[in-house]
Amino acid sequence: MRTDVVVVGAGPNGLAAGLVMAGAGLRVEVYEAASTIGGGARTRELTLPGYRHDVCSAVHPMALASPFFRAFDLAAHGVRLLHPEVSYAHPLDGGRAGLAWRDLRRTTADLGRDGAAWRRLLDPLARRSGDLADVVMSDLRSPPAHPRLAGQLAVRVLRRLAARGPLDFRDEVAPAMLAGVNAHAIAPVGGIGATAVGVVLAALAHGVGWPVPEGGSQRIVDALAAELRRRGGRIVTDAPIDDLAQLPAAHAVLLDLTPAGLLRLAGTRLPAGYARSLRAYRRGGAACKVDFALAGPVPWQAPDCARAGTLHLVGTRQEAAAAEAAVAAGRHAERPYVLAAQPGVVDPSRAPTGRQVLWTYAHVPNGSPRDVREQVKDQVERFAPGFRDLILAEHVITADRWESYNPNYLGGDISGGATTAWQLVARPVPRWDPYRTPLPGVYLCSASTPPGQAVHGMCGVHAARRALRDRFGIRTDPLTLVAGPDRVEPGPPERCQEGDGTGGHTGRRGTRQPRSPR
Secondary structure (H helix, E strand, C coil), X not given: CCCCEEEECCCHHHHHHHHHHHHCCCCEEEECCCCCCCCCCCEECCCCCCCCEECCCCCCHHHHHCHHHHHHCXXXXXXXXXXXXXXXXXXXXXXXXXXEECCHHHHHHHCHHHHHHHHHHHHHHHCCHHHHHHHHCCCCCCCCCCHHHHHHHHHHHHHHHHCXXXXXXXXXXXXHHHHHHHHHHCCCCCCHHHHHHHHHHHHHHHHCCCCEECCCCHHXXXXXXXXXXXXXXXXXXXXXXXXXXXXXXXXXXXXXXXXHHHHHHHHHHCCHHHHHHHHHCCCCCEEEEEEEXXXXXXXXXXXXXXXXXXXXXXXXXXXXHHHHHHHHCCCCCCCCCEEEECHHHCCHHHXXXXXXXXXXXXXXXXXXXXXXXXXXXXXXXXXXXXXXXXEEEEEEECHHHHHHHCCCCHXXXXXXCCCCHHHHHCCCCCCCCCCECCCCCEEECCCCCCCCCCCCCHHXXXXXXXXHHHHHCCCCXXXXXHHCCCCCCCCCCCCCCCCCCCCCCCCCCCCCCCCCCC
């Protein structure tokens, strides 16, 4: 039976690409090296039986806002996204905390004399969260869908970089809160990449919230896989691919891989200049992940932190800046930035009755073998005295071990590449079409392409749109293929010839039938 499309990697972007192609009536096969699908969205019992931990991604504002997931409709596929009252909290010493309530007015009231500046910064963006997602999750090559909103976002990012004008803050809580969201980029908190990430995430905290999936992040990818199979797609696990020649012949191949993964599969088939650009792609900072099974809720000193799904544990803006600067310089911070999530605030299914799980990671230099669990515990204990007494079990993944979990996480880089101004736009290489490779019919669709990191599926959608147009003559909006039951009749695809050494992906016309994986 013929294969139209092959996808390598069953993470959110690979599955999103597969769904778009299957929605066009094409036969899709997905190959996943691991024994389970999911990529950065798996859930496992890492510590004790009955304690379900998200292995990588845990909190999903981007999934809720994403144009792909809005079209897919997670709720219609049985995925419940649960909303904490407080999207994120940023505790400070002395029992204080900055609280990003979903209600922007409540947040501005808590911030006192900085409340008005917080509102001016975020309200125009938060009120149009869906449109904001359309802007920031575009391919960054097309004119923005909402030019005025794109301009408002750019002005706010630049003003934060300049730290001048009416958006300045006078107290320390609001700047600490922004530094906490900026640091999600694992980059210097005052840089343009981190600032852009931070402003968008802060706006989404009030616009759509920062939800967690009931039962764990695995539910998201399981829903995508179920729909792909319903549309006739095939998913093969325990199927590592080391060379393009291992793949069955297909009219299009979409790779949910990093530039290093493409280099590994393509070998010497890539032009020297393109291969050189892929090798120059910079890795980002890394994470040391620590999961805890707890005897009860974390005893936060600031009581309302118990209502937050996500917490940024680092202290003041100055401390956050120092911690992220250390990592960027290849050093371990004495007091690292720790990102924490407590899904049990809204999802009791994650642990036995009365118990809790705590998801944390600390930022560390890329490739670090250091187990920083004690520093993580110190940061939690700093803002929640008595935390250590609740620990029943713990599980650690050091940065250098992430690749064994997911080969895309090179050296523990969970972001698909460094979040610099250049690599926000020119990822993975400085080309007008970052998804199409020089090998005809072969496309990249991972977080190393725009719009980058997070569980949103849009890297897969943008790559699939190009593959549909180039290889099948289909110019339909790919999101309509995700949402609707109708099939689009594909135009005559380009066939492939044997003997090219690429597994059949040459784009030359021929009559060869697809062959089985070798």
